[in-house]
Amino acid sequence: MITSKSVLITGSTSGIGLGVAHAFAGAGYNLLFNGLEATGAQIAADVAKQYGVQTVYSPANMMKPDEITAMVRVAEKQFGRLDVVVNNAGIQYVAPIDEFPVEKWDAIIAVNMSATFHTARAAWPGMKARKFGRIINVTSAHALVASEFKAAYVTSKHGITGLTKVLALEGAPFGITCNSICPGYVKTPLVEGQIKDQAKAHGISEEEVIAKVLLAKQPIKQFITVEALGALAVFLASEQANQITGASIPIEGGWTAQ
Numbered sequence: 001m002i003t004s005k006s007v008l009i010t011g012s013t014s015g016i017g018l019g020v021a022h023a024f025a026g027a028g029y030n031l032l033f034n035g036l037e038a039t040g041a042q043i044a045a046d047v048a049k050q051y052g053v054q055t056v057y058s059p060a061n062m063m064k065p066d067e068i069t070a071m072v073r074v075a076e077k078q079f080g081r082l083d084v085v086v087n088n089a090g091i092q093y094v095a096p097i098d099e100f101p102v103e104k105w106d107a108i109i110a111v112n113m114s115a116t117f118h119t120a121r122a123a124w125p126g127m128k129a130r131k132f133g134r135i136i137n138v139t140s141a142h143a144l145v146a147s148e149f150k151a152a153y154v155t156s157k158h159g160i161t162g163l164t165k166v167l168a169l170e171g172a173p174f175g176i177t178c179n180s181i182c183p184g185y186v187k188t189p190l191v192e193g194q195i196k197d198q199a200k201a202h203g204i205s206e207e208e209v210i211a212k213v214l215l216a217k218q219p220i221k222q223f224i225t226v227e228a229l230g231a232l233a234v235f236l237a238s239e240q241a242n243q244i245t246g247a248s249i250p251i252e253g254g255w256t257a258q
């Protein structure tokens with residue numbers, strides 16, 4: 001599929017967001033990259049060269065509503081339109097509730113949840129006017145089920161499950177769909193670090209950490225790939241997916257079937 005449509009992907013200078021960006025670039029989309037990595041502008045330039053698409057990089061901080069709105073306007077100005085928003089930027093912190101730092105709670109709710117409201121709110125008028133829009137949220141299996149010690153993360157991701165349904169209803173008359181993709185564990189740099197740390201902490205091999213700790217809840221004992229997530233996101237953005245809306249789609253090796 002070749003398209004001249006455009007996509008804004010938050011947190012796309014690392015991990016899942018970067019993988020999803022490659023999938024959209026491969027399908028011919030122009031892309032706005034966002035993320036805190038210092039390599040952002042270089043990544044945007046490299047992807048433009050590799051796929052022959054237009055790209056732009058925005059260092060907007062997802063904790064700041066004004067910067068989020070300005071980032072959406074950059075995409076609209078640069079590409080003439082913004083068809084797809086992928087809300088992917090996310091952070092995590094793990095602690096029991098009575099030890100959970102208040103500032104970590106506030107940051108996780110802001111980046112993982114509130115930023116999704118702000119991007120959708122800013123992109124909405126343009127999508128409504130053109131009678132086409134796709135809002136795709138990268139949530140988590142933790143948007144559907146809980147784990148202990150992840151109060152802020154689980155709350156933020158469940159919050160987006162609700163927002164996804166609201167936007168689906170509000171977007172229905174205007175050709176705008178909103179869906180969430182709910183991954184299990186994906187082997188991003190973030191998770192690779194966790195594997196090493198846990199192996200040291202428990203005095204077990206990295207293979208044992210993967211099978212017994214990380215993938216304990218995934219019946220198919222394999223990591224989800226960024227390629228699979230990218231393919232699903234590109235499909236949800238397509239014309240063929242116009243009847244899929246308000247859904248939170250698990251891609252987690254059977255985790256939430258239990």
Ligand code: NAD
Nearest residue numbers: 011013014015016035036061062088089090140185186188
């Ligand atoms: P990552 O750390 O590799 O990437 C996160 C991206 O978000 C980075 O580009 C980072 O710069 C950006 N970001 C963080 N805070 C930001 C802020 N304030 N402003 C702008 N950008 C910010 O992580 P990842 O594993 O690729 O995770 C991406 C998304 O997928 C997150 O929402 C995460 O919750 C979700 N997820 C990850 C996994 C997994 O196993 N890796 C599983 C399920 C869901």
